[in-house]
Amino acid sequence: MAKLNLLLLAVLVACAIGLVTSQHKARKLFTDLEREHNRARELDVEYGRLQLEASTWGLHARVERIATGALGMRPADARRTRLAGRDAAR
C-alpha cells in the first residue's frame, strides 16, 4: 500500500512539474507569436509607405517631365514609325 502511495506521489509530482513547464513554454511561445504579430503589422505599415513612395516616384506626370525634360525624349510621330505586324514577321 505504502509503495503504491509513494509511486502515485512521484507521478503526481512529475505531472505538476510537467504542467508548470508546459505553461511556461506556452507563455513563451505566446510572447513570440505576439512579437511576430507586431512585426507583421509593422511590415504591413512599411509596405504601405513603400507603396506610397513607389506611386509618388512613379507618377506618370513626373516620368513624363523627366523623359521630355532631362532625357529629351518625345513620342514617335507617325512619319517615323514602322509597324512590325504578324505579316511583316514572315
Place this chain on the structure above:
Amino acid sequence: MSAAAQGLVRLPVWRARFVLGALALAFALLAARSVYLQAMRTDFLQEKGDARYSRVIEVPATRGRILDRNGDALAVSTPVKSIWAIPADVELSREQRRKLAALLAIEPAELGKKLAASRDFVYLKRQVSPDTAQAIAALGFPGVYQHPEYRRYYPGGEITAHVLGFTGVDDGGQEGVELAHEATLAGKPGSRRVIKDRLGHIVEDVESIRAGQDGVDLRLAIDAKLQSLAYGALKSAVEANRAKAGGIVALDVRSGEILALANVPSFNPNNRAKLTGAQLRNRVITDLFEPGSTLKPFTIALALESGKVTPATRISTAPGTLAIGGYTIRDVHPAASMSISQIVQKSSNVGAAKLALALPRESMWDLFHRIGFGTAPSLGFPGAAAGKLYPWKTWKPVEQATMAYGHGISLSLVQLARAYTLFARDGELVPLSLVKAGAVAGGEKVISTETARAVRAMLELAVQPGGTAPRARIAGWRVAGKTGTAHKQENGGYAADKYIASFVGFAPVSDPRLVIAVMIDEPSGGRYYGGTVAAPVFAQVMQGALRLMAVPHDAPLEPILAPDEADEAGEST
C-alpha cells in the same frame, strides 16, 4: 531505557485528544474559510485579480488601400501620431514652449492659447509624422501625450482627387469612392482580453471580445497612367481656352469600366486647407448640362430603326431654318437638302429636328429612357445625377424638335459617354463600373446591329475633313465621334456668349475599345466649337490610351495634317 522511566511517561489520554481536537478545529476553520472565499466571495476576488493583471486591449484596424487596375497605390493610410495635453499638468518654461511649438510647426502664441484652455483634454496637433512624434516624446515634457491615428495619403494628388474623394481627420470617407465604399474600406477595430505580466508584456490571450477586421483593399477600374494623361490634356485645354471648367471620362467598351475620370479645376486631397465648392465638384458625374449636338446620333438611330429612312435618304433642309411655334431653328451651313449621313457629318439642326418631328414622341422618350437619360447611373457614387428627361406627354412639337439636337434635355457627361457604347457595341448599352471587373460585361440590346453600324459609319464621317471634328482624328486608328456646342442655360434662358463645348467618340472603329467624352465649360479664348476646343483633347487622350492598351492599328500610320478652315464644318448651336 529504564523501566522506571517507562512508567513515568504515561500521559493522560485527554491531552492527546485535546491536541487532536485542536488540530481538527484548525482544519475545520481553514476549510470554512476556503469555502467562504471560494463560494461566497469568489466574484469579488476574481474581479480584484483580473484588475491586477488582466487587460482589455484594442486591436486597431487599418483602412483598406485603394489601388488602380494595375495595383498601383492611389490611397494609402499610414499611422501617424496625435499630440494632446492635459493643460493643468503642463508646466513649461518659455524656452521649452518655444521648442515644442517649433516641433509642432505652430505659433508659440497659438500653443499658449491651447494650453491656457480650462478643459482636461486638448489636442495640440493632430496627425504629425512619426519622426516628429518621436522627437516630442524624447523631450519628455509632463502633461504632453500622444496617441496613434491614421492618415490617408493620395500620391496622385489632384489627378485622382475627384474619383477617390477623401477621408476626414478620423479616417472615415467623406467624398467620392472613399465614401461610396466606406463599409468595406473601413475595417472594424476589435478588442481582446489578455493577461499582462509585471513588465507589461502580454503573456496569455484570455478571450477575443470582438474580432477585429482590417479594411479590404479596393481595386478600381481606373488606370493611373490613362488618368494622368486625361487630366493633363484636359487641364491644358481648359487653360488654353480660358475655360471655367472641364471634364473627361474614358470607358472600356467591352467591360464598361471607367478607365479615367477627371475634372478641372481640381484640388490636392493631401492638403485641403483652402477648398472651394467649384474645386470639389465632380462635374463628370454630378453636374448636368444640355449636351447639344452630341445627342443627334440617337435621333438618327431612332429614325433608322423606324425603317422610314436609310442613311442615303435625302431630307429637305432649305432654307436652313425651321420655324416651329414661334421659335426658329437654324443651321450654320444652310443647304437645300441633306442625306441622313450629312446631317450627322455637318451637324444640321434643321435636319435632325425634321427627322424627330416625323417620329412619335413616345418612341423618342422610350429610347432616351432606355439609354439611361433621366436615371442616375448605378455607379454607387455619391451624388450621381439623374438628368432631366420630361415625360413625353408634356412635350410640345418645339421641344421634341430641340431635343433632337440635345436642347431641352440635360444629362451628365458620364451618362452621355455610356449612351455612346450603343454605337461602339453594335447596339448594346453597357453597365458602368468604377471597380475593376475584368470580364466582358453583358450589355442590354437597345437598337439593332445594322442601325448601330450605320450610325457608326456616319460618326466616322463627322471626323473626316468636311465634318465638324477633323481635329479628333489620330494617326494609326480609325476614330468616330460627334461634337456638341451648346449655349449655356442661364436664368431660365440661353446665354448668347456662353457655351459648353463637348466631344464624344470612340476608337478604333473596326472594333471599338474605348469611348471618351470631353466637356469644356465656357471656353472664352475666342474659339468655342466642340470640334476645335474639345475634339483635340479627345484625340490626344485617345491616341495615348490606345497606345497604352496596345490596341492593334486599323488605319495606316500616316501623319494627320491640321485641317484647313474650309475642311472644318462649323457647328450649329
